[in-house]
Amino acid sequence: MAHKNSFRVLGMMSGTSLDGLDLALCDFERKGDFWSYRLIRAGYQNYSPELRTELATAISLGAPELMELDARYGAWLGKQAIDFLDTEAASLDAIASHGHTVHHRPHMGFTFQLGSPQNIALSSGLPAIGDFRSGDIALGGQGAPLVPIGDRLLFGKYAYCLNLGGIANISFERGGERVAFDIGIANMLLNHLVKPLDLHYDAEGSLARSGQINVGYLQALDALPYYKKPYPKSTGYEWFEETIIPLTRNFPDKPENLLRTAVQHIANQIAIQIHKVGKGAPGEVLVTGGGALNVFLIELLRDQLDPNFQVVIPDRELIDYKEAIVFGFLGALRLCNQHNVLASVTGASRNSCSGILCLP
Incomplete structure (x- = not known):
């Protein structure tokens, strides 16, 4: 084809x-x-x-x-x-x-x-x-992240593409190359913390908004070694299961307090990375994935970011389906034998x- x-x-x-x-x-x-x-x-x-x-x-x-x-x-x-x-x-x-x-x-x-x-x-x-x-x-x-080829070819008008799924990841252009990496934990932790309440997620972050920060838990999360690793880097469920769940057990507290702390942690780490990679190159940050619907998380992120970075929340269809759209695009690129994985993103020896x- x-x-x-x-x-x-x-x-x-x-x-x-x-x-x-x-x-x-x-x-x-x-x-x-x-x-x-x-x-x-x-x-x-x-x-x-x-x-x-x-x-x-x-x-x-x-x-x-x-x-x-x-x-x-x-x-x-x-x-x-x-x-x-x-x-x-x-x-x-x-x-x-x-x-x-x-x-x-x-x-x-x-x-x-x-x-x-x-x-x-x-x-x-x-x-x-x-x-x-x-x-x-x-x-x-x-082997990750894969979405940045779509960020470059379909959503290139935005300076940064931030996806807030189970894991938060970001992609952007640097020196003519696409760069991307997993920032760290996101909805995977938030969804885990609402399980004792028999919920699948914290709608709009309302429970987190009602809680208080557990200072010890926040410091422990912010100190996780993954955040100090240079990119390219990626993570997944293993890291969550082996590192974050055991750490969370060390700080028993009310679910809303743990949620408040986790949301603050997520906003902190995203802002740190955007400021680090975006030094001298501010612009629009397109936010998609389920976390874009967490109103409280987005408020905290805007508070943490320099005003020169504009957080853009698109229409609901793009928030919900951007990754499925881009995987369809990966399939189209595969059908025409065009590169659909970028070595500048993954650290591989070549594009493929x-x-x-x-x-x-």
Whole structure:
């Protein structure tokens, strides 16, 4: 398909927050070196409590059980795709699926996203692209973040693109190269802290707003070694499970106080990094991901940032579906054999065209 200049792709994204599956059906058009997109339709599929539990605990599974879940979850993804597409399936070039990250260990040379693209293809009857991260790790990269290629080619008018998902990450241009890295923890911690209240998330940060800062907990979070590491760097659920959860247990307190502290910590670390990388280059900061809907977090972030950095909250569709849109775009780039992973972002030995294409 390298000769084509337009592609219709369904992007599917399951993030570390374990909220559910995002789906974005898009047209992508190439004119010379410039790309544009049109979001045709977007949707969301909640995880059942059983599937959410399976995904959350998959990190502890042995190899046979993990492979079985990989195939079964892939088939489930294919069914969600075909149900969502309905009559539009016939015009689709491919499904591009991020999968659900279970193991992300670039220092050990591997990463693993649940949701076999071959099972997606067979379940949906459509070409499917998945496993976008492994190729970059084989080239010595972090395999993450992947969204910055979309930030550069689709959202390049913004100086900084900040995503507030389970993990907070940022991308920007420096010296003609795209640079990006995971700043640190975000919604993954906030969602964990509301579990005792039988909630999935703190709507608009209202519980956090009602709490008081636990000074010891804030100091312990701000002192985590990850924040002092130079980029390129990435992190994931393992860091949260092995480092942040045990640390949190050391500071028993009311959920709203822990939430207030965690939100302050997140705003602190994001502002520190934006000031560090944006020294002398202020501009608009596009904020997407679920954290963009946390009104209290955004207020704290604006308070922490120099006024020369303008925090931009876009429309709800882009907040919710930007990552699914960009994974659709990664699929379009894969179909035309164009680089979709940037070495300047991941630390790999070279740029690459990543993703495994599976036919039904």
